[in-house]
Amino acid sequence: MILVLHAHPYPSRSRAGRALLAAATDVANIRIHSLYDRYPDFDIAVTNEQAQLREATRVVMLHPVYWYAAPGLLKHWMDKVLVRGFAYGPGGDALVGKSFLWAPTTGGDEHAYSEAGMHERAFSQFMAPMEQTARYCRMQWEPPFVVHGAHLIDDATLAARAAEFAARLAAPVNHAG
Numbered sequence: 493m494i495l496v497l498h499a500h501p502y503p504s505r506s507r508a509g510r511a512l513l514a515a516a517t518d519v520a521n522i523r524i525h526s527l528y529d530r531y532p533d534f535d536i537a538v539t540n541e542q543a544q545l546r547e548a549t550r551v552v553m554l555h556p557v558y559w560y561a562a563p564g565l566l567k568h569w570m571d572k573v574l575v576r577g578f579a580y581g582p583g584g585d586a587l588v589g590k591s592f593l594w595a596p597t598t599g600g601d602e603h604a605y606s607e608a609g610m611h612e613r614a615f616s617q618f619m620a621p622m623e624q625t626a627r628y629c630r631m632q633w634e635p636p637f638v639v640h641g642a643h644l645i646d647d648a649t650l651a652a653r654a655a656e657f658a659a660r661l662a663a664p665v666n667h668a669g
């Protein structure tokens with residue numbers, strides 16, 4: 493089972509994330525779990541979340557980038573669910589070997605994520621916390637699927653990226669990318 497953890501605080505205003513999510517829905521063996529729908533009060537059912545993760549062979553996090561990171565509820569989910577004895581530490585081997593695909597959307601385009609651009613750094617420099625979280629839990633880090641310039645890309649390009657995302661989810665995992 494591929495578990496897509498979708499975290500968008502304003503799904504009705506989402507364009508890029510919504511397109512990716514819609515494309516993912518048709519993939520075989522996929523389970524979409526929209527955290528802001530399920531936990532509007534941030535009260536995470538930790539045992540349920542952990543049980544669902546155990547069933548997954550691949551974990552996907554799909555969200556807009558907010559202040560160079562995940563939206564608050566997804567960060568909170570990580571703090572509550574990826575705990576010692578489950579995700580790391582003694583006996584914490586629940587996630588070992590599962591594949592992890594990070595799928596963020598960003599307002600900034602490729603130029604914005606360059607030394608001369610608004611964000612002054614390549615986007616890869618902002619990946620480290622997510623990548624190391626996955627690695628710390630001994631998951632297998634896949635090359636991320638990033639949609640930049642979420643407000644700038646035209647409908648046809650976005651539709652093509654969404655189809656690419658669905659194809660990526662449907663294909664066997666390639667960690668080397």
Ligand SMILES: Cc1cc2nc3c(=O)[nH]c(=O)nc-3n(C[C@H](O)[C@H](O)[C@H](O)COP(=O)(O)O)c2cc1C
Pocket residue numbers: 500505506507508509510555556557558559560561597598599600601642643
């Ligand atoms: C609170 C907030 C913080 C944001 N921070 C960033 C950021 O750090 N970098 C960036 O490129 N875009 C940032 N954005 C833009 C969002 O990433 C962008 O609106 C989103 O990816 C678009 O996807 P959507 O159409 O699914 O909402 C931010 C937006 C909001 C509302």
